[in-house]
Amino acid sequence: MINVSVLGYGTVGSGVVEVLDTNRDSINKRAGNEINVKYVLDLRDFPGTPIQEKVVHDFSVIVNDPDVQIIVETMGGVHPAYEFVKEALEKGKSVCTSNKELVAKYGAELLEIARKKKVNFLFEASVGGGIPIIRPLNQSLTADEIEEITGILNGTTNYILTKMTDEGSAFEEVLKDAQEKGYAERNPEADVEGYDACRKIAILTSLAYGMQVDYEDIYTEGITKITDIDIKYAKAIGASIKIFGTSKKVGNKVYAMVTPMMIDRNNPLYNVNDVFNGIFVRGNLLGDVMFYGKGAGKLPTASAVVADVVDAAKHLGTNIMTIWSSKKLELASFDEASNKFFVRLSGDKNSLFEQVKNEFGDVKEVTAGVDSEYAFITDVMTESEFKEASQKFDNMVSRIRVGF
Amino acid sequence: MINVSVLGYGTVGSGVVEVLDTNRDSINKRAGNEINVKYVLDLRDFPGTPIQEKVVHDFSVIVNDPDVQIIVETMGGVHPAYEFVKEALEKGKSVCTSNKELVAKYGAELLEIARKKKVNFLFEASVGGGIPIIRPLNQSLTADEIEEITGILNGTTNYILTKMTDEGSAFEEVLKDAQEKGYAERNPEADVEGYDACRKIAILTSLAYGMQVDYEDIYTEGITKITDIDIKYAKAIGASIKIFGTSKKVGNKVYAMVTPMMIDRNNPLYNVNDVFNGIFVRGNLLGDVMFYGKGAGKLPTASAVVADVVDAAKHLGTNIMTIWSSKKLELASFDEASNKFFVRLSGDKNSLFEQVKNEFGDVKEVTAGVDSEYAFITDVMTESEFKEASQKFDNMVSRIRVGF
Numbered sequence: 001m002i003n004v005s006v007l008g009y010g011t012v013g014s015g016v017v018e019v020l021d022t023n024r025d026s027i028n029k030r031a032g033n034e035i036n037v038k039y040v041l042d043l044r045d046f047p048g049t050p051i052q053e054k055v056v057h058d059f060s061v062i063v064n065d066p067d068v069q070i071i072v073e074t075m076g077g078v079h080p081a082y083e084f085v086k087e088a089l090e091k092g093k094s095v096c097t098s099n100k101e102l103v104a105k106y107g108a109e110l111l112e113i114a115r116k117k118k119v120n121f122l123f124e125a126s127v128g129g130g131i132p133i134i135r136p137l138n139q140s141l142t143a144d145e146i147e148e149i150t151g152i153l154n155g156t157t158n159y160i161l162t163k164m165t166d167e168g169s170a171f172e173e174v175l176k177d178a179q180e181k182g183y184a185e186r187n188p189e190a191d192v193e194g195y196d197a198c199r200k201i202a203i204l205t206s207l208a209y210g211m212q213v214d215y216e217d218i219y220t221e222g223i224t225k226i227t228d229i230d231i232k233y234a235k236a237i238g239a240s241i242k243i244f245g246t247s248k249k250v251g252n253k254v255y256a257m258v259t260p261m262m263i264d265r266n267n268p269l270y271n272v273n274d275v276f277n278g279i280f281v282r283g284n285l286l287g288d289v290m291f292y293g294k295g296a297g298k299l300p301t302a303s304a305v306v307a308d309v310v311d312a313a314k315h316l317g318t319n320i321m322t323i324w325s326s327k328k329l330e331l332a333s334f335d336e337a338s339n340k341f342f343v344r345l346s347g348d349k350n351s352l353f354e355q356v357k358n359e360f361g362d363v364k365e366v367t368a369g370v371d372s373e374y375a376f377i378t379d380v381m382t383e384s385e386f387k388e389a390s391q392k393f394d395n396m397v398s399r400i401r402v403g404f
Numbered sequence: 405m406i407n408v409s410v411l412g413y414g415t416v417g418s419g420v421v422e423v424l425d426t427n428r429d430s431i432n433k434r435a436g437n438e439i440n441v442k443y444v445l446d447l448r449d450f451p452g453t454p455i456q457e458k459v460v461h462d463f464s465v466i467v468n469d470p471d472v473q474i475i476v477e478t479m480g481g482v483h484p485a486y487e488f489v490k491e492a493l494e495k496g497k498s499v500c501t502s503n504k505e506l507v508a509k510y511g512a513e514l515l516e517i518a519r520k521k522k523v524n525f526l527f528e529a530s531v532g533g534g535i536p537i538i539r540p541l542n543q544s545l546t547a548d549e550i551e552e553i554t555g556i557l558n559g560t561t562n563y564i565l566t567k568m569t570d571e572g573s574a575f576e577e578v579l580k581d582a583q584e585k586g587y588a589e590r591n592p593e594a595d596v597e598g599y600d601a602c603r604k605i606a607i608l609t610s611l612a613y614g615m616q617v618d619y620e621d622i623y624t625e626g627i628t629k630i631t632d633i634d635i636k637y638a639k640a641i642g643a644s645i646k647i648f649g650t651s652k653k654v655g656n657k658v659y660a661m662v663t664p665m666m667i668d669r670n671n672p673l674y675n676v677n678d679v680f681n682g683i684f685v686r687g688n689l690l691g692d693v694m695f696y697g698k699g700a701g702k703l704p705t706a707s708a709v710v711a712d713v714v715d716a717a718k719h720l721g722t723n724i725m726t727i728w729s730s731k732k733l734e735l736a737s738f739d740e741a742s743n744k745f746f747v748r749l750s751g752d753k754n755s756l757f758e759q760v761k762n763e764f765g766d767v768k769e770v771t772a773g774v775d776s777e778y779a780f781i782t783d784v785m786t787e788s789e790f791k792e793a794s795q796k797f798d799n800m801v802s803r804i805r806v807g808f
Contacts, residue, residue: 307546
């Protein structure tokens with residue numbers, strides 16, 4: 001029997017207990033051993049529930065119990081999750097977590113402790129919810145040098161953009177609806193400003209290149225400025241607007257960013273809609289692969305955590321090698337990143353045409369029946385070139401990077 | 405240093421050597437050791453090439469060399485691949501193969517030998533080419549009970565169906581073009597009759613349920629009867645025709661089949677076109693995930709084989725548990741499988757309407773401007789119910805299962 005303890009009995013934590021219970025037989029078979037939940041750490045009691053006897057309020061009970069081999073951390077937030085996980089690993093327990101903030105910030109350090117202690121620190125659920133992406137990156141795409149990772153990594157913002165597209169509604173309206181349905185948090189900042197996607201692309205990029213990517217270094221732009229009119233233009237040319245977390249290797253430089261992107265049907269992520277996530281990976285020999293599924297939700301996320309528990313159970317006493325050192329990966333300057341840009345200027349095309357040509361070169365006009373605007377897509381230019389040209393226009397209504 | 409030997413220097417085998425060479429540094433880092441190709445077994449010599457010194461014609465040289473720890477089998481076909489792989493495993497060498505015929509037929513037995521000998525038998529490349537699917541099924545989706553696996557598992561037939569759809573051309577015409585381009589074999593039977601997809605869905609189903617699925621038990625229907633007129637109808641209702649390998653668990657029964665299917669835009673496989681493969685998996689808690697990428701081709705397939713080599717190198721002396729016993733999984737009778745059906749009858753709707761209603765119940769007419777035909781989609785019915793009803797019509801031009 002292998003004893004597991006769950007830290008935090010919120011949505012994901014209670015999901016973990018439910019998954020272990022629902023699929024007990026098949027999970028035990030796959031783990032090659034019986035998995036038992038010994039303790040649940042939470043501030044609350046849960047009288048009258050099946051876990052009432054297992055609840056403890058003091059982490060030291062768990063971490064000092066030599067019978068506990070695996071700890072599931074589903075509290076979220078960096079503190080005290082970091083201190084708890086670190087102590088657990090140091091005391092020779094494997095840890096499985098869904099906590100992207102923790103992994104993005106302390107992944108390299110915690111992996112190193114796990115390696116030294118011959119235990120495992122696993123975090124499949126921290127990116128893409130139920131979609132297998134961490135283990136494939138770590139164990140399947142090992143013959144390739146990764147040239148690009150681009151993902152729709154946040155279900156809430158993808159839901160909002162999908163609804164805006166399908167219904168022609170404004171951002172604020174859809175956000176309110178999403179909050180009422182429980183798809184968006186009361187405080188939606190982490191999602192709509194791209195912070196959540198930023199931590200996730202930091203984790204994926206660290207794993208792809210085996211070095212620490214600090215999420216603070218990643219240029220991050222959310223979807224709060226995307227309007228129904230932007231989407232109207234996108235639809236007029238058969239495109240859609242998504243928010244991508246991306247990292248790309250160009251020569252020896254790695255660029256990483258989180259930004260809204262206008263993409264067309266040829267992009268494999270074009271059809272990833274609603275709360276679904278999709279993660280596209282390009283290998284130098286493999287070509288393109290994509291992983292798709294529910295990026296959030298109680299049971300999909302808990303399923304990924306439990307898959308880690310099964311893996312930890314199969315590897316008691318052996319560390320599964322993960323290349324992610326604490327050596328910092330210096331990202332290339334965002335100013336040098338290059339893209340096409342979709343631009344909307346207020347005013348009349350005829351009066352703007354010459355100036356646009358002078359500043360942006362030959363552009364491709366986009367029309368969507370919007371009055372008093374001149375909208376176009378530029379050729380590929382760097383961020384700094386674009387910034388410089390933009391400063392000449394105080395009538396710029398919006399600009400969105402273009403991925404086709 | 406870990407010594408690898410490659411059996412068969414054809415497309416995939418030479419690709420393996422190329423992948424190991426091109427990405428040497430990153431592969432060695434991920435493997436935690438230097439990977440060296442010691443021998444290449446082939447009937448031919450390759451004078452003047454970098455492998456000329458490594459070529460041997462006698463398998464016993466390789467299998468009896470104690471320095472060889474990992475064998476890559478890329479010969480294809482069941483014999484002598486089976487005898488070679490078995491002997492290699494018995495002599496304590498891990499084997500990585502791209503050979504779906506071998507895995508479908510002898511997977512359970514070879515895995516059992518590997519388990520006993522504490523080595524590994526790995527076959528990521530046998531399904532989906534470069535797409536990670538075997539390892540995710542085996543190691544990532546372990547918290548779930550698998551309810552369905554549906555895949556576009558054969559790139560050649562997907563290419564043919566895509567071209568027929570895009571260009572409105574007939575099957576024979578597109579096949580000829582595909583053969584000229586090297587996308588289809590001179591003898592295309594294994595692809596167009598569905599035999600290749602059949603072995604692949606047999607492997608995936610065996611892994612999902614941990615028991616042996618004999619591919620001979622799987623109802624298999626190819627695409628040779630799909631016509632440009634069928635596709636015209638599909639397009640008229642916004643659907644497309646794909647060939648799917650599918651297995652589904654309904655209650656305690658598992659159904660498996662390979663057949664063309666008419667699907668609509670809501671199916672995540674709808675946009676998997678050209679030579680791409682897509683594999684959709686539904687878990688009872690996880691929900692739906694999909695894996696997408698190049699299902700064939702020299703380097704993508706070789707990349708998957710080399711990922712197995714890296715995994716074998718990381719697990720020298722330890723067996724990676726795979727649940728696939730030799731206990732036979734008795735598939736449910738195909739007669740009891742149920743679907744909707746798209747049906748075309750020659751003749752006049754008015755004169756057929758009553759008889760159709762009597763035999764098939766209420767149907768939904770499909771029109772595509774084809775003269776002298778009555779085409780419709782039935783409600784859900786079992787294969788045997790459909791067969792019985794069909795026998796009343798000697799004017800049935802075609803029938804295709806419908807997945808929406």
